[in-house]
Amino acid sequence: ETGVTQTPRHLVMGMTNKKSLKCEQHLGHNAMYWYKQSAKKPLELMFVYSLEERVENNSVPSRFSPECPNSSHLFLHLHTLQPEDSALYLCASSPTGYGYSPLHFGNGTRLTVT
């Protein structure tokens, strides 16, 4: 496996469910990110981890909870979501946590909240 891998590719969950999104990077990068992509809106940065420490929490509701156990893995734990949380969730990595480093994105998890 190379690059950034996200699982699952699609997820449908009810508003009372708890689920997790998984991301794994095989690039040896030190920073990992979660982005939310909604139609006709800019990509929204949710969380940044650099060397496994969270350095950015972009005013994201507490129903989204990130976890970064090591520099290769990133999780996004979801609970009691709202229908407006339906979107494509993209994981990315970069060599460093500085914005000049190119972002390498996974192919995303398409989340539908019913």
Place this chain on the structure above:
Amino acid sequence: QQQVKQSPQSLIVQKGGIPIINCAYENTAFDYFPWYQQFPGKGPALLIAIRPDVSEKKEGRFTISFNKSAKQFSLHIMDSQPGDSATYFCAALQGGSEKLVFGKGTKLTVNP
């Protein structure tokens, strides 16, 4: 001030045409301007980037033009091909920040 305004929202050209996508910003502290390309079902990928100390950068058929005084930058695709059909995002970064600010994207369709 933290926004990047991208236009048009969608663009259709014929093969061989030169699509142009424009972005504008207000924050004069932005000092790095990348473009990302996203194919359906895939994540975005870095295409080309520019710093404000140059007015133009070319990589293959892709060119960024940068106008610092107007606070605008644009992407030109020379001799466009159907394989260039994708959504293109401009972005901007303020020095010292980890946070790229993205435009809303332009969906480009290149007809054969």
